[in-house]
Amino acid sequence: MLSSTLQDKTIKRNGMTVVDVDVHAHETPAALAPYIEMPWRKTLEHLATVPARYLDIPGFAPNIGLYPSFPESGGQRRMTVTSADQMRTDLDDLGIDIGVLFPDHLLTHAALKQTDYAVALARAYNRWLVEEWLGKDNGLVGALIAPHHDPVAAADEIRRYAAHRNVVAVYLPTCCVDPLYGNTRYDPMFKAAQEEGLPVMFHSVTAIHPVFPFNLHGFDTTFGAHILAHPFALIANLVSMMETGVPARFPELQIAFTEGGVAWVPWIMWRMDKEYAERRREVAALKDRPSSYVRRMYFATQPIEEPEYLGDMATMLTLFGGEDSVLFASDWPHHDFDHPSKILQIPLPEETQRKIMGGNALRLLRLEDRVK
Amino acid sequence: MSQEYVVATVDQVPAGKHIIVHVRGREIGLFNIDGKYYALPNACFHQNGPLCRGAISGTVVVNAKTEWKRTWAMQGEVVVCPWHSLEFHVPTGQCLAYPKRKLPTWPVKAEGDQITVTM
Numbered sequence: 001m002l003s004s005t006l007q008d009k010t011i012k013r014n015g016m017t018v019v020d021v022d023v024h025a026h027e028t029p030a031a032l033a034p035y036i037e038m039p040w041r042k043t044l045e046h047l048a049t050v051p052a053r054y055l056d057i058p059g060f061a062p063n064i065g066l067y068p069s070f071p072e073s074g075g076q077r078r079m080t081v082t083s084a085d086q087m088r089t090d091l092d093d094l095g096i097d098i099g100v101l102f103p104d105h106l107l108t109h110a111a112l113k114q115t116d117y118a119v120a121l122a123r124a125y126n127r128w129l130v131e132e133w134l135g136k137d138n139g140l141v142g143a144l145i146a147p148h149h150d151p152v153a154a155a156d157e158i159r160r161y162a163a164h165r166n167v168v169a170v171y172l173p174t175c176c177v178d179p180l181y182g183n184t185r186y187d188p189m190f191k192a193a194q195e196e197g198l199p200v201m202f203h204s205v206t207a208i209h210p211v212f213p214f215n216l217h218g219f220d221t222t223f224g225a226h227i228l229a230h231p232f233a234l235i236a237n238l239v240s241m242m243e244t245g246v247p248a249r250f251p252e253l254q255i256a257f258t259e260g261g262v263a264w265v266p267w268i269m270w271r272m273d274k275e276y277a278e279r280r281r282e283v284a285a286l287k288d289r290p291s292s293y294v295r296r297m298y299f300a301t302q303p304i305e306e307p308e309y310l311g312d313m314a315t316m317l318t319l320f321g322g323e324d325s326v327l328f329a330s331d332w333p334h335h336d337f338d339h340p341s342k343i344l345q346i347p348l349p350e351e352t353q354r355k356i357m358g359g360n361a362l363r364l365l366r367l368e369d370r371v372k
Numbered sequence: 373m374s375q376e377y378v379v380a381t382v383d384q385v386p387a388g389k390h391i392i393v394h395v396r397g398r399e400i401g402l403f404n405i406d407g408k409y410y411a412l413p414n415a416c417f418h419q420n421g422p423l424c425r426g427a428i429s430g431t432v433v434v435n436a437k438t439e440w441k442r443t444w445a446m447q448g449e450v451v452v453c454p455w456h457s458l459e460f461h462v463p464t465g466q467c468l469a470y471p472k473r474k475l476p477t478w479p480v481k482a483e484g485d486q487i488t489v490t491m
Contacts, residue, residue, distance in 0.1 A: 249440055277418060278456045280469045284434040284442065288471050 016354055017371050018340055019361035021300050022203070022258045022329035023087065023099040025133055025142075026080035027106060027125055028052075029060055035131070036124035040117055044124075054078045060121075061105035062112065064208040067222045075222055079333040080104065084133045084140055090332060091139065095340055097358070098367065099332070100201075101133055101142040102171055102258075107205040111176040115149040122147035126157060134166035141365065143171035143201055146189055148181075155192035162196035168365040169256070174202040175233045178211035182240030190250045199254035199298070199364055202237055204230040212236040230303070231260040235268050238294075242272055245285025247293040254364060256298035258329055263305045266319035269294045295321045298364055300329035301356070302338045313346045323352045327361045376488045385409070385487065388448060390462075392424055395491055402480065402487065403428070403462050405448055409480035410462050411489050412451070417473065421455030431459055431468060 029047035036044055047060050056063040069076055081087045091099045103109075106125055112118040122145040129142050144161045146154035161167040170193050172181065179185070181202070193200050206229035208216050213232035216225040234257045241247065247255065272290035276283065286293070299322070307313060317326060331337045344353060362368045379393040380402055390403040392414055399414035401424020416423040430447035434440055450459050450468070459468040465475035479490040 245434065245440070277458055277469055280459065281432040284432040285440060287435075289469070 017098075017358035017362065018096045018328065019098040019100075019358040019365070019367070020091065020094075020096045020330045020332065020340075021100045021201070021256070021327045021361050021365075022102055022302060023091065023096075023332045024081065024104045024334060025087065025101045025129065026082045026104045027128060028082075029057065031082075031132075032121070032124045032128055035127040036120055040120045040124075043117070055104055055107070057105060059112075061108050062207075063108060066208060066217065067220075067225075069222075075226070075335050077335045079335075081333050084136070084138070087133075087140060088138050094330060094332065096139075096330065096332075098139045098141060098361075098370070100169060100361075100365070101129065101140060102201075102203055103145065106145060107173060107203065108176060108207050109145060110148070110173040110178075111207055111209055112149070115147075118149040119147040119153045122154075122157065126161060130161065130164060130167065134164065137166075137370075141166045141168045141367070143167075143169040143203075146170045146172055146193075146200075148172060148177065148186060148189060151186050151189045154186075154189040158189065158192040158196055158198060162192075162198055168198070168367065170198050170200045172200050172202050173205075174237050174257075175205045175207050175213070175229065176209040176211055177233075177237065180212060180240035181237045182242070182244040182246060184244055187249075190246060190253055194250045194253040197252075197366070199256055201256045201258055201300075202234060204233045204257075204259045206230065231264045234260040235264060238268060238297075239272065242286065242290050242293065243283055245283065247296070248285045248287060254298070255296075256300065256327065256364065258300035258327075259302060259331060260299075261303050261305050262299045262301060262322065262326055263313075263316055265294065265299055265322070266316065269320055291320070295325070298325050298327055298360065300327045301343055302329040302331040303336050304338050304342055306342070310346050314348050317346075317348070317352075323348075323355055324360060326356045327364065328357045374490050376490050378486050379489050380487045381485050382482050382487060383485070388428065390424060390428060390451070393489075395489055398491075400424070400478070400489060401451065402489070403451070405462060408463070409482060409487060411478040411480045412460065412462060412465055412475050416453040416455065416458055416460075417467075417475070418453065418456055418458050421453045421458075423453045423458075423460065423475075424451060426452045426454040428462075429459075 029044040033044035126144045134142050206226050213229050219225045269291040377395050385404045387404050393400050393402050401412045401414050403410040414424040429450045429452050431450045433443050433445040452459050465477040467473040
């Protein structure tokens, strides 16, 4: 990787622990083929012969690329991390102590049709993740995929890996999900996560798909689609969960949102509060304003907003208690990754920086005893 | 210093009804729920709507006791603001949406054919 000239000097001051709640392991059909059961091994062996396309493989990571591009344009940098050793080296260069692994291709897992295949693929990914990435105590921890297509199977996966020392969260693909996560069909999954004490992390991505965030085809550019796809998918699922009272019905369930930035949080929190005043009866499972639940949820920074005056970010964080609920995320090695130094440029008290860069994540992921 | 004010006669407020009365320059909603009388301010803290001109109702309750099913409860005990539908439990003044927000209530009693509010 191209190292930052700022590394270590900025990040490692005063022994700050940096936890990155969103880094990506590159799982390919060929890599997962040995871990998937038949007949799907045949599928992955076949897909392994398809010429590689960046995060876009029919039948594995379905996506629709609508937009032309130019060489060296933004968004065209296509890096992958294919081994735990490489990831550890990269995170060391970035000044990151602990990284939470998410997949690459399976960010669009929700777009897959055929429930049995989607479940088999999730199981294969989880086996591969545990076997090839989470075997050492080297600061690499992971989020298992819960195959929400079959919520009972998802609950089984959660229970299967909950005791694994380095499985620290449940990854729920948030783009292309239908129905949205408030639907009570998902209750077994949330129940398992709550009982096992694993936080659920909703992770967004950009994809053109008939379900939320739909109508992205209406944009002429990746600029337009990418701005809205990520936060819209998170917002839609948050609102959906509020509709059926997920945070009231699963009061111990810990909920985190990744890859939508954070500035949408106060906006949707207040929109929900406004509507709640008039329509409380429709969401009667909630005991208080939606914001009272949002304030107990967690939000990952990447892609962090970059207003002209970074002090505005510090102000914005105070609007929803972000000091205690915002989690640093880099999204390494994706094209729009955020270097830790970007977060540290926000004028925040050192104690708040410590929480956002690591303290909040250590608490959420129950990793406090791993840090000296 | 609080004082008793005669505000209505009992035949003006039969069970299940409520009226608006004026006490010490304030508009008060006077409610009769199953023969017990209650008084709330006729002003919703939300946007200052005329709360007590709203309808008496029950409400939807969903919790662990209802096994997270929608149920109807508190029939006759809830007044709904006619402006934005914020709900209040009349006997306690409790806002159903906001557990930390309560309207003031005043003691009401019927003596003979007169209803008095202590304010």
